[in-house]
Amino acid sequence: MGFTSYLLGKVRITNPARIRLIMKYKNNNPFGVQAKMMFHQDRIHEYLTRGDTTPVEMEVNLTNRCNMNCKWCISSNFRNRESLSAKAFKSFCHSFKVMSGKALVFSGGGEPTCHSNFGEFTDIAIREELELGLMTNGTYNFNYNKVIGNYFKWVRFSIDTLDETQYKKWKGVNTLSKALDNLFALKDYPTKVGVNCNIGPEHTIEGVKRFQDLLYFADYIQFRPVLPRYYMKEKIQINKPVWDYLAKCESPVISLSNDKREDLEEQNHFPFRSCEGHFFVPVLNANGDVCVCMYHPNDKRFVFGNIYKNSFGEIWKSEQRKRVIEFVRGLDYKRFCQRCCKLTEINKFIDFIKHPEEGVDINFL
Numbered sequence: 001m002g003f004t005s006y007l008l009g010k011v012r013i014t015n016p017a018r019i020r021l022i023m024k025y026k027n028n029n030p031f032g033v034q035a036k037m038m039f040h041q042d043r044i045h046e047y048l049t050r051g052d053t054t055p056v057e058m059e060v061n062l063t064n065r066c067n068m069n070c071k072w073c074i075s076s077n078f079r080n081r082e083s084l085s086a087k088a089f090k091s092f093c094h095s096f097k098v099m100s101g102k103a104l105v106f107s108g109g110g111e112p113t114c115h116s117n118f119g120e121f122t123d124i125a126i127r128e129e130l131e132l133g134l135m136t137n138g139t140y141n142f143n144y145n146k147v148i149g150n151y152f153k154w155v156r157f158s159i160d161t162l163d164e165t166q167y168k169k170w171k172g173v174n175t176l177s178k179a180l181d182n183l184f185a186l187k188d189y190p191t192k193v194g195v196n197c198n199i200g201p202e203h204t205i206e207g208v209k210r211f212q213d214l215l216y217f218a219d220y221i222q223f224r225p226v227l228p229r230y231y232m233k234e235k236i237q238i239n240k241p242v243w244d245y246l247a248k249c250e251s252p253v254i255s256l257s258n259d260k261r262e263d264l265e266e267q268n269h270f271p272f273r274s275c276e277g278h279f280f281v282p283v284l285n286a287n288g289d290v291c292v293c294m295y296h297p298n299d300k301r302f303v304f305g306n307i308y309k310n311s312f313g314e315i316w317k318s319e320q321r322k323r324v325i326e327f328v329r330g331l332d333y334k335r336f337c338q339r340c341c342k343l344t345e346i347n348k349f350i351d352f353i354k355h356p357e358e359g360v361d362i363n364f365l
Contacts, residue, residue: 033345040280047279048353054099054316059283059342060084061109061294062121068111068137069172070160072198072226074338078109078297082286086120088307092284093128095312103131103153109286109294113140119147126151135196137171138179145182149189156194156222157183162210166202184217193218194255200226201237205245215253224257225264230295230338236264260340269340270333272351277343278328290315292328295338301327 037044046053063083066073093104104125106112113136115121125132131153138157148155159179161167168174186193195218197203197211211221223246228234243261250256263269278292285291288308296302304324305315315321331337356362 034349037280037346037349043280044353047276047350053279055096055101055280055282057103057105057281058096058101059105059107059281059294060112061284061286062106062112062115062118063108064110064286065114066108066110066137067114067139067173067175070137070158071170072200072229074227074229075109075294075297076229077231080287080298081110083115084121084284084286084288085308086117086124088288089121090124092307092312093124093130097128097130099313099316101130103133105133105135107135107294109297111137111139113144118144122147122151138182139173139175140182142182142185145185145189149186149191152191154192154194155186156196157218158196158198159183160197161203161207162213163207166207170202183214187217195221197221197223198226199223199239199242199246201239203239203242205242208242208246212254220253220255222255222257225261225340227260227264227338227340230336238265259345263340263344270337270344272344272347274329274351275331275333275337275343275347276350277346278325280346281343292324293338293341293343295341 040056043053043056061084063081064078065081065083070076096104106121112118112134118140122132132151134148134152134155136155136157138159157179159167159176160170162176164174164176167176183193183195195211195214197208199208208223214221225238225243228236238261243256246254246256263271275292282304283291283294284307285294285297288306290304290307290312292302292304302324304321305318307315310318
């Protein structure tokens with residue numbers, strides 16, 4: 001029995017369009033994390049009935065090295081310059097695939113393309129038939145465009161501003177033209193290209209208007225609020241005039257992270273009872289640690305195991321992972337965790353389906 005059957009009164013619904021409509025009950029994120037979960041019914045059903053499952057996606061931090069110093073970098077608490085080895089990564093990819101893993105996202109930590117063997121790592125993943133996504137600042141070697149364009153399902157450029165003076169001020173380097181050259185070069189490749197702009201208090205309406213010029217080269221532009229970093233005790237700063245303007249522009253190609261903005265505005269920072277998203281999307285860090293998330297580097301309390309010591313399969317079945325799961329479930333998230341983290345939307349979804357008794361007449365559709 002699939003998960004959709006379990007959730008909807010044992011009536012099996014297989015039409016993807018219908019599933020997307022059903023998921024509108026809580027799917028205000030254009031990236032559709034909660035809607036996408038419906039296409040992994042086997043994992044959700046296994047999680048609900050057995051209390052465990054294997055991940056669909058792995059977020060991979062290839063390296064902690066970066067060629068920028070961004071003003072609001074969410075990973076500024078990474079203090080070492082470690083990088084994964086190709087040998088360990090190859091073994092991990094094989095084990096991950098054997099366990100029915102489907103996709104890897106190269107993110108960081110650091111800038112993924114700063115890894116000296118970026119091309120080799122891509123080749124290793126492709127040979128295991130794993131789908132690839134890339135988050136990048138875009139200032140990589142121009143020759144990488146062929147690899148990225150042909151072998152990545154999607155790539156997202158973090159650009160934030162099209163004003164060169166602001167760009168240098170916010171990112172510490174004057175490489176906007178290089179990032180744009182790489183963005184433009186991908187236009188005729190099959191990869192889906194996105195542009196990300198983090199909206200902070202210094203952004204202006206005129207500044208964000210300029211991003212529409214990139215839609216000739218990009219499939220979409222994503223606007224997200226700058227997140228206050230928990231480890232720096234930063235305050236929430238929502239740029240209301242800019243968000244009010246963007247709300248009028250939202251479309252299939254202008255994507256707003258309203259889930260994050262609304263959670264911040266409502267002071268509803270952790271709208272779930274337990275962090276469970278790591279069952280579906282854990283993290284592989286540059287030092288080989290398999291972790292709950294990428295927000296607590298070098299904190300062993302969040303580490304399931306290390307691929308230099310054990311295979312991914314062994315780590316996933318380990319007693320250490322069981323202990324970490326219980327530790328994370330008992331955390332005071334408001335004190336120790338990142339607001340609006342990557343796992344938040346999955347956590348909301350899991351919280352929703354684990355508490356059907358809180359629904360309003362759930363069997364009367």
